[in-house]
Structure formats: C-alpha cells, structure tokens
Amino acid sequence: MMKSSLYSVLLLPLALLLSACSSPGQGDWQRLAPGEPDLRFTGMVHYLELEGGLYLIRDAGGTNHNPVNLPDVFRRDGLAVEVEARRRDDLLSIGMVGPMVELVRIRRAEPEPAEPLPGSRWRLEDLGGRGVLDRVPVTLAFPEQGRVAGFASCNAFGGFADIDGERIRIGGLIATQKSCTEAVDHQEALYLAALESAARFTTQGPFLYLYGRDHAPPLKFIRIEEEERLMGDWILTAHLLPGIGALSEAEAAAWHGRRLQLRFPWAEWDGERCDSPRYRLSPLEPDALLADYRLAPGSLPPLETATRPQRLEVFCAERPWLELLVGDNRLLLPWDGAFFELEPDGGIHSATGQ
Incomplete structure (x- = not known):
C-alpha cells in the first residue's frame, strides 16, 4: 500500500508536466528564458515555406517577429498568442522576414468578451489557409450597423452586413475598378468571394474568425490598432x-x-x-x-x-x-x-x- 502511494506521488507531477508540455493551456504562461523582456504584444503564429519551414509571430501592428526559441507546442499556424520577448539584433535570419526575437514568456491569447462588430476594424491575417501576400493590406471594417467596408488587396469596397448573434451575411459588395498585378487581383477575388460566403463569426481577444458555408478554413483577422x-x-x-x-x-x-x-x-x-x-x-x-x-x-x-x-x-x-x-x-x-x-x-x- 505504501509502495503504491509512493508511485502515485512520483507519477502525478510527471503527468502534470507532460500535460503542460503537450498543449499550451489558455492563460498559462510558459517561461522560456531568464531576464526581463523589452517587447510585449499579442499576435498570431504563421508558417512560411522558407528554409524548409519557418514560423513567425505577426503582431497587431503587422510586424513580423522571427522567434529563435518557439516551442513545438506553439508551432500551429493561426494560433493566437501573447508574447513577452527580447530583440536579438545580434542574430540574422536567412529568411529576413522580420526582427529576430528571443521569447521570454509565451501563452495562448486569453479569450475576451465578444464586442459588437459595428465600429470595429480588422486586418486579414489568413485567407482560408492561403496566408496573405506580403505588404498587401487587406482589411474589413464595420463602420456602422448593417454596413461593411474595407480594402480588398487592390481596391476599396463597401456593402451590407446582416448580423444576428454569431450569424452573419455579407453582400452587395461594390469595389473600385483599379487593376494590380495578377497575384494581387487573384487574392482580391478570393477575398471578396469568401466575404460573400460568410455564414458565422467568432471573436477571441483581438482576433475575428469568419466561417463560410462550405466548411473551408475560416478567414482570420486581427483587430486594427488605433x-x-x-x-x-x-x-x-x-x-x-x-x-x-x-x-x-x-x-x-x-x-x-x-x-x-x-x-x-x-x-x-x-x-x-x-x-x-x-x-x-x-x-x-x-x-x-x-x-x-x-x-x-x-x-x-x-x-x-x-x-x-x-x-x-x-x-x-x-x-x-x-x-x-x-x-x-x-x-x-x-x-x-x-x-x-x-x-x-x-x-x-x-x-x-x-
């Protein structure tokens, strides 16, 4: 009986440790380096097909941060995270996607109470699993009840939005007629089509997710800062x-x-x-x-x-x-x-x- 109890005492901390390492608990900080951070931000993890695969964290201002010590458990494309980090200007990435940073602490972004969409503004971070072209702004705004507007990659657009709880219908989109490169025009067409197929939405902290009727991966947005x-x-x-x-x-x-x-x-x-x-x-x-x-x-x-x-x-x-x-x-x-x-x-x- 004593031997069994001893095993239980020894195995319980190990089980808790393995559990913590297997899934980034929401709100649970994971400390990765000693010392104090000089950067604090909320962002989204993105995967790039560079150097055999590269993970970065894009903050709410649109800046890409290249972490040197991102744990495997946080290497999930589209994962919302809170970060405390230090710049590492002494290091250089072959990918040159953004400043190198050393993570001091990281955790999944904590959910916040959902806010009404009217009056909010968002920047697209992921177009249904396709990412977003670098240096091409794609936005979505709800300037007032029943209206949407934004920038679709090459052209500004506007239309209506019917919102009922978490259900949403976007339509009547009218865009300006400027022409850009083939890649930008293609992204714009996909984005506008995805907006018009939106059926429901959820918010998580500074992030907005729009889900279509075809069960494709959602559009992922981050709230635009002031x-x-x-x-x-x-x-x-x-x-x-x-x-x-x-x-x-x-x-x-x-x-x-x-x-x-x-x-x-x-x-x-x-x-x-x-x-x-x-x-x-x-x-x-x-x-x-x-x-x-x-x-x-x-x-x-x-x-x-x-x-x-x-x-x-x-x-x-x-x-x-x-x-x-x-x-x-x-x-x-x-x-x-x-x-x-x-x-x-x-x-x-x-x-x-x-």
Whole structure:
C-alpha cells in the first residue's frame, strides 16, 4: 500500500508536466528564458515555406517577429498568442522576414468578451489557409450597423452586413475598378468571394474568425490598432515658429509641400525610408508640452483646441525616428524649433483605404 502511494506521488507531477508540455493551456504562461523582456504584444503564429519551414509571430501592428526559441507546442499556424520577448539584433535570419526575437514568456491569447462588430476594424491575417501576400493590406471594417467596408488587396469596397448573434451575411459588395498585378487581383477575388460566403463569426481577444458555408478554413483577422487611422499620406501645408529655433520664416516656408507617408510595413519622410517601423500612440497634455518647449499658452492652437491630443512616436529598428503631435485631423512635426503642420493628402487611410 505504501509502495503504491509512493508511485502515485512520483507519477502525478510527471503527468502534470507532460500535460503542460503537450498543449499550451489558455492563460498559462510558459517561461522560456531568464531576464526581463523589452517587447510585449499579442499576435498570431504563421508558417512560411522558407528554409524548409519557418514560423513567425505577426503582431497587431503587422510586424513580423522571427522567434529563435518557439516551442513545438506553439508551432500551429493561426494560433493566437501573447508574447513577452527580447530583440536579438545580434542574430540574422536567412529568411529576413522580420526582427529576430528571443521569447521570454509565451501563452495562448486569453479569450475576451465578444464586442459588437459595428465600429470595429480588422486586418486579414489568413485567407482560408492561403496566408496573405506580403505588404498587401487587406482589411474589413464595420463602420456602422448593417454596413461593411474595407480594402480588398487592390481596391476599396463597401456593402451590407446582416448580423444576428454569431450569424452573419455579407453582400452587395461594390469595389473600385483599379487593376494590380495578377497575384494581387487573384487574392482580391478570393477575398471578396469568401466575404460573400460568410455564414458565422467568432471573436477571441483581438482576433475575428469568419466561417463560410462550405466548411473551408475560416478567414482570420486581427483587430486594427488605433494607430491605423493615422496611416496614409500627409503633406506639409504650414508652420509655426512660436519660440526660439534654428529655422527662419523663409527656411521653414521652403519645407511646404514635403510629404510624410505612414504605413505599417514601411514609412517615408523627405526621402528617408524606414522598413518595418513600430508606432506608439500615447495621450498628450498640451500644457505639459508647452512647458517642455517653454512656449506661451496659445502658441500651438492645432493641439490646444484638439478634442483628444496625442503623441505618435515612430521607431525604426527600435530607435526613435520621428515624433509627431496629433491634433484633430492634422499632425504637428517638431523640427529645429519649428512646428510643421501636416494634413491628410487625399484623406486619411483607415480600414477602407490602403
């Protein structure tokens, strides 16, 4: 009797250990490396046919992270995960799909209460098991009750959506008529057809899954972060010189017409390009900003009259690249004592644009 009990005591921890290793429990962190992380994000695991097979994790901002120590149990295409990691700039991947990272901790993404679809915006991560072409944005938005819109790969589209519980019907899709490459046009046709065959949906944290009537693998989306509304083309239209700066009025005026392009895969300012930028949006207190620059009240009306002023930091290779101040439908770019005003060039690209 004592011998049997001893076996039970020894086997129970082993069974628990094997169970933990065989399936990534939802909400159970698995620690993989000592130390503190410098990256925290939610993303989706993707499998690429590179180097004999390569797994990456794409975060909500669209950045691909190449993990050096992803456990086998998490190597599941389409698996939603939460990650704490460290950049490994000392390592280089032959695939060059994104920055190398060492995972400190990982777990399956915890489910969150489902939110109403109206008002939400999503980016396609997987087209029914086919993946998505690199650097080709595919989006889906529910701008209001009963309506859908988005960008289908080459063209913007709009239509209706009937939603009843988890049941959904999308139809009446009308798209612009631009032509792109054969591969992009083919992906667009498949995407629009898949939307019109959608029958039900589920949400899991920042992820949306659309299931068709043909029992094919679902369309997998990730929620678009708030930074998405700032993606697009901006043009410099004016400037303010509220304090002491290095630029004269004439020198600042010569900047007018310069363009800023913001995308999740890349960004470009005045001819300088940044691949795979990282964006960080945070609240901004105008009074504190004026104090930082030693400016008088009223010096920056685009910010001081904004309903919700914010700061947008752009990092290139994890180093500060640009800092932008966000007002209502305009940006301010501080540079050499001047505050350059940028306005959307042709409108802000949101979920309905590129």
